[in-house]
Amino acid sequence: MRDKIITTRDWTQWLSEREDAGLTRRLRLADSPQDVRMQVDGRSLLTFCSNDYLGLARHPEVAAAMQAGIARWGVGAGAAHLVNGHFGPHDELERALAEWLRVDRALLFSTGYMANLAVVGGLVGRGDTVIADRLNHASLVDAAQLSGAKLLRYRHGDMADARRQLARASGTRMILTDGVFSMDGDVAPLTELMALAAAYDAWLVVDDAHGFGVWGESGRGSLSASGLVSAGVPEYLIQVGTLGKAFGTAGAFVAGGRQPIEVLLQRARSYLFTTAQPPSLACATLASLNLIRHGDSRRAHLQGLIARLRDDLAGIGLPVLTSDQMAVPSSVTADLALMPSTTPIQPLWVGDSQRALALSRALETAGLLVPAIRPPTVPAGSARLRVTLSAAHAAEDVAQLVAAIEENLPCG
Numbered sequence: 001m002r003d004k005i006i007t008t009r010d011w012t013q014w015l016s017e018r019e020d021a022g023l024t025r026r027l028r029l030a031d032s033p034q035d036v037r038m039q040v041d042g043r044s045l046l047t048f049c050s051n052d053y054l055g056l057a058r059h060p061e062v063a064a065a066m067q068a069g070i071a072r073w074g075v076g077a078g079a080a081h082l083v084n085g086h087f088g089p090h091d092e093l094e095r096a097l098a099e100w101l102r103v104d105r106a107l108l109f110s111t112g113y114m115a116n117l118a119v120v121g122g123l124v125g126r127g128d129t130v131i132a133d134r135l136n137h138a139s140l141v142d143a144a145q146l147s148g149a150k151l152l153r154y155r156h157g158d159m160a161d162a163r164r165q166l167a168r169a170s171g172t173r174m175i176l177t178d179g180v181f182s183m184d185g186d187v188a189p190l191t192e193l194m195a196l197a198a199a200y201d202a203w204l205v206v207d208d209a210h211g212f213g214v215w216g217e218s219g220r221g222s223l224s225a226s227g228l229v230s231a232g233v234p235e236y237l238i239q240v241g242t243l244g245k246a247f248g249t250a251g252a253f254v255a256g257g258r259q260p261i262e263v264l265l266q267r268a269r270s271y272l273f274t275t276a277q278p279p280s281l282a283c284a285t286l287a288s289l290n291l292i293r294h295g296d297s298r299r300a301h302l303q304g305l306i307a308r309l310r311d312d313l314a315g316i317g318l319p320v321l322t323s324d325q326m327a328v329p330s331s332v333t334a335d336l337a338l339m340p341s342t343t344p345i346q347p348l349w350v351g352d353s354q355r356a357l358a359l360s361r362a363l364e365t366a367g368l369l370v371p372a373i374r375p376p377t378v379p380a381g382s383a384r385l386r387v388t389l390s391a392a393h394a395a396e397d398v399a400q401l402v403a404a405i406e407e408n409l410p411c412g
């Protein structure tokens with residue numbers, strides 16, 4: 001297999017073409033813990049790129065819980081959950097997550113990527129249909145493709161298109177969407193999606209990797225923030241959350257009704273055939289769940305930073321794009337613009353990959369880490385700087401970012 005791939009494809013040329021197109025990715029070496037100020041590649045940088053939205057990744061209570069967990073439970077789980085790798089802290093965390101989200105049951109996974117593979121492949125397959133937003137996270141796209149179900153994609157946020165796809169779907173239907181879109185920062189039309197799921201008797205899977213902890217009462221996520229689950233969580237709704245973002249730890253969960261969760265436990269391959277996450281990690285996540293539940297001041301501070309960044313960038317003349325403009329990337333003529341987002345993901349539209357890279361490098365020279373996001377992570381011609389804010393940022397950090405962007409604004 002391997003020989004064949006090497007002899008049928010010239011990787012030297014592929015690598016140099018990527019370099020020429022400004023698409024080469026490279027690793028940075030961090031030499032200090034995750035934080036808004038980090039030592040990266042030997043330099044001290046102010047960072048605007050993590051998903052550690054509440055600043056919990058190095059919180060002393062979370063770290064202490066993990067250390068106590070290691071003292072009590074050792075390091076590795078040593079086996080899959082269904083063998084003898086399911087420990088007290090796993091059980092306690094699953095119950096705490098289910099209670100927090102007011103669902104029947106939650107099931108832990110090692111990563112969000114694996115949780116998505118489980119939900120889609122566990123509940124639909126050949127003969128069924130997945131109806132998915134075009135800008136969904138790569139893990140949802142892969143999950144749909146691996147499941148063997150037919151994949152019908154609708155234009156980003158376009159509910160008329162989603163309805164058309166649902167109407168022509170066969171077998172069991174499953175609607176798949178990000179809650180908060182990871183590269184755009186906008187929120188899915190969850191009210192309409194719930195109505196469609198109910199009308200077409202479809203599963204609705206909401207991957208709220210960037211919503212949990214950040215939004216809603218007690219940080220219960222995008223559905224809660226939209227008031228959609230206050231009267232209870234409907235049977236057709238399944239929520240996926242990752243623990244590596246606002247929770248500041250690692251791993252993921254799927255939350256929903258008793259029966260679908262039991263089906264995943266019985267048959268999802270990314271649940272069955274993998275080692276359980278370390279029990280000490282579940283101890284850490286229990287501590288961060290507690291901080292999230294009581295995290296209103298962190299969330300309020302973060303909202304204040306988001307508003308300030310947008311106001312200040314508009315103040316130095318950046319145009320503000322609408323979602324209609326975003327729907328037709330080729331129509332955007334601005335060199336640098338604010339994308340329509342109210343979340344801690346605040347991408348700045350650039351368009352051209354090389355220019356996005358040049359801007360990111362200029363900011364890095366000024367001591368700021370803001371990554372350029374290029375195709376294939378985002379559609380062709382829609383490269384951007386992906387600014388993410390964290391409750392660990394101070395207002396002065398945002399002011400420093402805006403000043404550096406103003407210095408590097410394209411002339412004219």
Ligand SMILES: *Cc1c(COP(=O)(O)O)cnc(C)c1O
Nearest residue numbers: 111112113137139182209242244
């Ligand atoms: C980060 C992310 C994932 C993957 O979660 P991991 O736990 O990092 O594997 C899945 N879905 C979305 C929308 C994400 O942003």
